[in-house]
Structure formats: C-alpha cells, structure tokens
Amino acid sequence: xxxxxxxxxxxxxxxxxxxxxxxxxxxxxxxxxxxxxxxxxxxxxxxxxxxxxxxxxxxxxxxxxxxxxxxxxxxxxxxxxxxxxxxxxxxxxxxxxxxxxxxxxxxxxxxxxxxxxxxxxxxxxxxxxxxxxxxxxxxxxxxxxxxxxxxxxxxxxxxxxxxxxxxxxxxxxxxxxxxxxxxxxxxxxxxxxxxxxxxxxxxxxxxxxxxxxxxxxxxxxxxxxxxxxxxxxxxxxxxxxxxxxxxxxxxxxxxxxxxxxxxxxxxxxxxxxxxx
Amino acid sequence: xxxxxxxxxxxxxxxxxxxxxxxxxxxxxxxxxxxxxxxxxxxxxxxxxxxxxxxxxxxxxxxxxxxxxxxxxxxxxxxxxxxxxxxxxxxxxxxxxxxxxxxxxxxxxxxxxxxxxxxxxxxxxxxxxxxxxxxxxxxxxxxxxxxxxxxxxxxxxxxxxxxxxxxxxxxxxxxxxxxxxxxxxxxxxxxxxxxxxxxxxxxxxxxxxxxxxxxxxxxxxxxxxxxxxxxxxxxxxxxxxxxxxxxxxxxxxxxxxxxxxxxxxxxxxxxxxxxxxxxxxxxxxxxxxxxxxxxxxxxxxxxxxxxxxxxxxxxxxxxxxxxxxxxxxxxxxxxxxxxxxxxxxxxxxxxxxxxxxxxxxxxxxxxxxxxxxxxxxxxxxxxxxxxxxxxxxxxxxxxxxxxxxxxxxxxxxxxx
Numbered sequence: 025x026x027x028x029x030x031x032x033x034x035x036x037x038x039x040x041x042x043x044x045x046x047x048x049x050x051x052x053x054x055x056x057x058x059x060x061x062x063x064x065x066x067x068x069x070x071x072x073x074x075x076x077x078x079x080x081x082x083x084x085x086x087x088x089x090x091x092x093x094x095x096x097x098x099x100x101x102x103x104x105x106x107x108x109x110x111x112x113x114x115x116x117x118x119x120x121x122x123x124x125x126x127x128x129x130x131x132x133x134x135x136x137x138x139x140x141x142x143x144x145x146x147x148x149x150x151x152x153x154x155x156x157x158x159x160x161x162x163x164x165x166x167x168x169x170x171x172x173x174x175x176x177x178x179x180x181x182x183x184x185x186x187x188x189x190x191x192x193x194x195x196x197x198x199x200x201x202x203x204x205x206x207x208x209x210x211x212x213x214x215x216x217x218x219x220x221x222x223x224x225x226x227x228x229x230x231x232x233x234x235x236x237x238x239x240x241x242x243x244x245x246x247x248x249x250x251x252x253x254x255x256x257x258x259x260x261x262x263x264x265x266x267x268x269x270x271x272x273x274x275x276x277x278x279x280x281x282x283x284x285x286x287x288x289x290x291x292x293x294x295x296x297x298x299x300x
Numbered sequence: 301x302x303x304x305x306x307x308x309x310x311x312x313x314x315x316x317x318x319x320x321x322x323x324x325x326x327x328x329x330x331x332x333x334x335x336x337x338x339x340x341x342x343x344x345x346x347x348x349x350x351x352x353x354x355x356x357x358x359x360x361x362x363x364x365x366x367x368x369x370x371x372x373x374x375x376x377x378x379x380x381x382x383x384x385x386x387x388x389x390x391x392x393x394x395x396x397x398x399x400x401x402x403x404x405x406x407x408x409x410x411x412x413x414x415x416x417x418x419x420x421x422x423x424x425x426x427x428x429x430x431x432x433x434x435x436x437x438x439x440x441x442x443x444x445x446x447x448x449x450x451x452x453x454x455x456x457x458x459x460x461x462x463x464x465x466x467x468x469x470x471x472x473x474x475x476x477x478x479x480x481x482x483x484x485x486x487x488x489x490x491x492x493x494x495x496x497x498x499x500x501x502x503x504x505x506x507x508x509x510x511x512x513x514x515x516x517x518x519x520x521x522x523x524x525x526x527x528x529x530x531x532x533x534x535x536x537x538x539x540x541x542x543x544x545x546x547x548x549x550x551x552x553x554x555x556x557x558x559x560x561x562x563x564x565x566x567x568x569x570x571x572x573x574x575x576x577x578x579x580x581x582x583x584x585x586x587x588x589x590x591x592x593x594x595x596x597x598x599x600x601x602x603x604x605x606x607x608x609x610x611x612x613x614x615x616x617x618x619x620x621x622x623x624x625x626x627x628x629x630x631x632x633x634x635x636x637x638x639x640x641x642x643x644x645x646x647x648x649x650x651x652x653x654x655x656x657x658x659x660x661x662x663x664x665x666x667x668x669x670x671x672x673x674x675x676x677x678x679x680x681x682x683x684x685x686x687x688x689x690x691x692x693x694x695x696x697x698x699x700x701x702x703x704x705x706x707x708x709x710x711x712x713x714x715x716x
Contacts, residue, residue, distance in 0.1 A: 085606055109612040116610055119603040127604045129625040138611040 029060040030096075032199060032231050033082060037091035040077050040255075051077040053255035054091065059231060061198075066234045066242035066263070068278065069252030075235045076120075078252075079203050082233065083117055084108055113142065116197040120204040122184035126176035132187065133172055136160065139194040160190040164220050182213030189220050199231045200224075207237070218245065239278045243267045251275045304629070307709050314705025320698035324691070325511070331504045339505035339662060343486070344496030347674065348681040351491040351499075356484035361455055361468075363482050365475040374473070378447045379409050386440060390416055393437060396426040413444065491683040493667070494674035499683055506662035507691050510643050513577040513663065514695075517642035520581025522635045525588025530619050532589065533596025543589065550586045559583045559645065563654040573656045573663065580645045588634050595627045629710040633703050640699035647692055664688050 040052040052074045059065050069075050080086040082093065084102045093100045095111070102108045119125045126135065136157045140146075145153065158168040164186040176184055185205060192200055202221065206214040222245070225232055236242055242249050242263070249266040251259040251274060259272040270276050308314055387406040395401055397419050405411060422438050452472055456465040479485055490499035532543035550558070562579050563571065599605065600623070608622045624631075643664070649655050650665025651672065658666060671677065671685035 083610065085609060105614065112610050112612055121603060125603040125607055127608065127622050142612045
C-alpha cells in the first residue's frame with residue numbers, strides 16, 4: 025500500500041489464543057495491518073473468523089497474546105487504568121447488538137452525560153450540557169426532548185444505534201471501531217445509519233474500522249479492505265484491488281456469495297453457492 | 301423497578317410466603333405487647349405442666365361461690381377417681397369371689413360399683429392375696445364411699461396460740477367459683493417446659509431471636525459471597541484463582557463440621573446469639589460466591605459492560621452499576637435462602653448443645669434441645685417441642701415459598 029497519510033493503528037504479528045493445551049483455540053493468528061489516519065478500513069470475514077476478537081484487542085478490551093499493536097507509531101501501552109482511559113478518548117466503538125449495548129438500568133441522559141464528562145465537560149453548566157446533548161441528538165435525527173427520562177429499551181433498534189452514533193458525535197474520537205453496526209437493523213434504517221456514520225466521519229475526520237461480513241457493503245464504503253479467514257488476513261489492499269482483482273480463493277468465494285455487487289441487483293438471477 | 305415489584309406481588313407463591321412470614325413476624329412482635337415479662341422466668345416448680353388455665357387453689361377457697369347442680373356431676377367425679385388400674389383390680393377381686401367374668405364391664409362405672417357393693421366383703425380372704433393387697437381394697441372402698449356420699453369438706457386453719465384447728469370454711473360438692481373471680485390465675489396456652497417456663501412466651505421470644513440470627517447470618521453470608529463472587533468473576537485471573545481456591549476449601553470440608561468446631565472452640569460462655577449468627581454467616585457463604593461468580597462471568601463480556609469501560613468508568617463503578625443491578629434479583633433470592641438455611645443451622649447447632657448461652661436468650665434450637673434432653677418426646681409432652689417444630693417449619697416454608705415465587709418471576713422458563 026502506498027498511502028502517504030500517517031499511520032494511526034498498526035500491528036505486527038498480533039495473536040490471540042484462548043485456552044491452553046488441548047482446548048487451545050487460536051482466534052487471531054499473527055496478523056499484520058496498517059491503518060492510516062482518516063481512512064475507512066473494512067475487515068471482512070465470516071462468523072468465527074476472528075473479526076470481533078481483533079476489534080476487542082484494538083479497543084484494549086482483551087489482552088494481546090503475542091505481537092504488538094502500535095498506536096500513532098508507538099507501541100500501545102494500556103497497562104494502567106489511567107492510560108486505558110486516555111486511549112479510550114481516542115478510540116471508541118459501536119457494537120453489533122444495540123439491544124445489549126446499553127445498561128438497562130441507566131437512562132438515556134446518563135449515557136450521553138457520560139460522554140460529555142469523558143471529554144472533560146464535567147464542570148459545564150447543566151444548560152450547556154443539555155445544549156450539547158440536543159445537538160448530538162439532532163445530528164442523528166433524534167429529538168432530545170423526547171428521549172430525556174426514557175430508558176434505552178423503550179427505543180427501537182434503529183433509534184438505539186443512532187443514539188450510539190450520537191454518543192460518538194459527543195466523544196469525537198480519532199478512531200471509531202464499528203463492529204457490524206448494521207447487521208441487527210432492518211434494511212431501511214441501515215442506509216440511514218451508514219449515511220450518518222459517513223457524515224460523522226466527514227465532520228470529525230476520524231478513522232473508521234468497519235467490521236462486517238457483507239463484502240458488498242465493504243466495497244461501497246471503504247478505502248481499504250482486509251479479508252479475514254480463520255484468524256488470518258488472507259488478502260488486503262484498496263477496495264478496488266481486493267474486490268475487482270481478488271487473488272485469494274476465499275475472497276472469490278465471499279464475492280460469489282454476494283452476487284452482483286457492482287451491477288444492478290437482479291433478484292431473479294441470484295444463485296447460491298453450493299460449496300460449504 | 302416498579303414493574304418488577306408489581307410482578308413480584310402478582311406471583312401467588314411469593315404472596316403466600318410473604319403473608320405467612322409477615323403474619324408470623326407480626327405475631328412475634330405484637331404478642332409481647334399484650335403479655336410482657338421475662339420469657340425465661342420460671343413460673344412452675346414442676347416441669348412440663350399441661351396447657352390450660354391454672355387457678356390458685358388457695359385463692360379459690362376465699363372466692364365467693366355459687367351453688368350449681370350439674371346433672372351427672374357426682375358420676376363424673378367418681379369416674380375420675382376410679383383409674384383403670386383400680387377398675388381392673390376390682391374386676392380381679394370380683395372374679396376370685398365367683399362373679400362370672402362376662403358380667404363385669406370395667407368401662408361401665410355404675411354397674412361396676414353396683415356389683416362391688418353387693419359382693420365386696422372385707423372379711424373374705426381370697427387365697428394367695430397379701431395383706432397389703434387386702435388393705436388396698438379396703439382403702440379403695442372407703443374412697444369410693446366418700447366420693448359417693450359427697451360430704452362437705454372443711455377447710456381449717458391452725459390457731460396461732462393453741463395450735464388447734466379452727467374451721468374456716470365448709471365446701472360443698474355443689475359449690476362453684478368463676479375462674480375469673482379467683483385472684484390469681486394464669487392461662488398457659490402451651491403449658492410449661494422442663495424449667496417451668498411459659499412455653500408460648502418463650503416460643504415467641506425464641507422465634508424472634510432465631511429469625512434475627514437468620515437475618516444476621518444470611519446478610520453476612522450474602523455480603524461475603526456477593527463481594528467475593530463479584531471480585532472473582534469480574535477481575536478474574538489470579539484473584540479468581542485465589543478466591544476459588546478458598547471457596548473450594550470451604551466447600552470440600554462440610555460447612556456444618558466447621559460450624560461445630562468453631563462453636564465448640566468459642567466455648568459455651570462466650571456464645572451469645574450474635575456470635576452464633578456471625579459464626580453461621582462466616583461458614584455458609586461458599587455457594588453464594590460460586591453462583592454469583594458464574595453469573596458475573598457471563599455478564600462481564602456483555603456489550604453494555606464494554607461500553608461502560610469505553611466510557612472510562614472505574615472498576616468499582618462498573619461492578620456497582622453495570623454488574624450488580626443485573627444480578628440483584630438473584631442476590632435477593634440467595635439472601636432469602638441463606639436466611640432460611642441459617643435458621644435451620646442454628647436449630648441444628650443448638651440441638652447438639654452448641655447453641656447460644658442458655659441463660660440469656662431462648663432460641664428455637666435451644667427449646668428443642670431442652671425438650672430433647674428432658675425426654676419430652678418419650679413422655680408425650682408435645683407442647684414442649686411440637687409448636688417449636690411448627691414455627692421452624694412455617695418460617696422456612698414461607699421463606700422458601702417466597703424464593704420460589706421470585707425465581708418464577710425472574711426466570712420466565714420456570715413459570716407455569
């Protein structure tokens with residue numbers, strides 16, 4: 025890759041092993057990657073290929089068994105709670121299942137206030153905080169007045185995921201890790217949410233690491249694509265390189281599983297792959 | 301929260317258990333208001349007096365009496381005088397005197413007396429009968445005559461100077477007094493125990509102490525179990541290994557044995573109710589730890605916990621606000637079960653004589669222990685142990701019912 029933008033996240037031989045002895049499972053197997061600032065990277069792979077594990081490692085939610093992750097060129101050091109807290113100001117996430125992403129005992133205000141507090145807005149006046157929350161909500165087409173004093177489970181899945189984006193809007197991180205943010209949402213809301221994510225990216229200029237199993241979606245939105253199979257990156261490069269000129273057989277299979285991604289969809293001719 | 305409460309109070313099992321428990325608790329707190337006094341005061345010098353109302357014989361002499369002629373009063377009196385042993389002895393004599401055995405019915409008092417009057421002759425000396433036995437028959441006949449003739453009884457008091465008896469009052473067989481008019485009377489609904497204490501009063505006090513022991517022990521056990529379980533489950537790693545090691549140690553050695561050893565080690569003199577409660581609490585936390593730990597492990601990788609971490613919340617805050625509320629219902633259930641187990645554990649310990657000091661407070665277990673030591677069960681003094689058993693059963697039944705009800709509310713797969 026010949027990207028001149030500075031590196032924001034990169035990894036050398038990053039490995040994650042669960043268990044030991046006979047029950048040993050290698051979830052992520054010596055992967056190398058280079059994510060540049062402002063880029064939109066997609067990590068594509070099927071269920072169980074290690075996508076979520078690598079996202080957890082990047083977020084610092086699980087330890088790395090072997091290898092090093094570099095953040096802005098320096099090895100990532102998140103051994104203390106304080107350093108973790110600093111790191112999490114720069115990297116944030118949107119999770120797959122909006123229904124389980126919220127603490128059901130906390131009100132929506134609490135979720136948004138936490139973000140303001142994290143950005144150092146603890147001492148702001150309540151009016152100012154409400155103004156910020158209203159702005160964030162309107163960015164994702166939600167009305168703060170309707171949400172205040174409500175619990176997250178009173179919203180629909182799409183609204184919850186939009187609230188997640190509002191959270192990111194308030195936090196303004198350098199990197200956003202979106203772990204299949206649209207897979208639990210119906211098709212109509214999906215487009216809206218992707219649209220909002222792209223708007224947000226333009227607004228803050230952040231790097232987005234988009235994790236998905238939908239190679240079609242990945243092609244539409246990303247600058248570069250990493251294809252993951254059994255814990256390894258089998259192919260990587262710009263979206264055009266990988267999708268239009270794929271070399272790995274796994275990539276070809278993924279593409280054939282999602283037919284006609286670069287032409288108009290004709291549902292009558294959809295063929296399903298018979299290989300397993 | 302409001303919804304959950306409403307749901308809980310719509311579960312018939314929980315409501316039934318709750319009502320029983322509250323009713324027992326109310327009784328325990330209201331009864332002493334009407335019947336104050338030291339529950340350990342020894343009222344009677346005899347042990348195991350039957351349940352009933354006791355009136356002072358002394359005071360009843362001075363009480364104004366009325367004359368009543370109740371039908372069959374004399375027969376009743378006579379019947380009460382003649383014990384089954386006397387009847388059988390009478391039959392024995394009559395048979396040796398030549399009355400056919402078939403004619404004598406020991407349960408028919410009137411007929412028996414009729415035959416006795418006709419046939420009995422103190423001068424006859426049946427073969428092989430001792431003098432003592434013959435004297436017994438003479439005494440029996442005199443007693444029967446007295447009962448039948450219903451003579452007045454004279455109450456006499458000795459003159460202070462001369463020492464001669466002076467008639468104070470004559471009592472007829474038709475004189476009756478109202479028990480309410482007798483100055484000194486006491487109703488013992490459950491009689492007295494081996495020490496002559498009022499069993500009901502003692503039971504109320506004992507049940508209060510036992511429930512208190514249950515609560516203290518249950519809360520201690522739940523607090524220890526909860527904090528170790530949360531720590532082991534959430535922090536994991538070395539902390540988890542260490543806590544699990546200690547928990548396993550306590551699990552493989554039967555808790556009750558440890559409890560007995562600790563209780564024995566503390567010594568009789570130092571064992572108050574609170575000490576016993578703390579001892580029980582300190583030995584019964586293990587399964588709370590294990591189950592809380594497994595619940596927390598399943599929770600700690602949920603997205604809402606990850607989100608909380610990403611929001612920069614500290615470890616105590618995550619445990620308190622993201623983990624604890626999710627297992628709160630479970631912890632309440634564990635607490636209820638721990639209370640019930642602790643009440644039973646106290647009863648078991650005290651039965652073995654390792655309960656609280658006997659001179660300070662009664663507990664349900666101690667009452668059982670006393671009843672057992674003084675062989676109440678072999679003599680049929682049911683009032684000394686059966687009400688205690690009933691209270692223990694009622695309290696633990698109601699607590700378990702509440703627990704099952706809660707379980708059904710919080711675990712939809714168990715709903716029927």
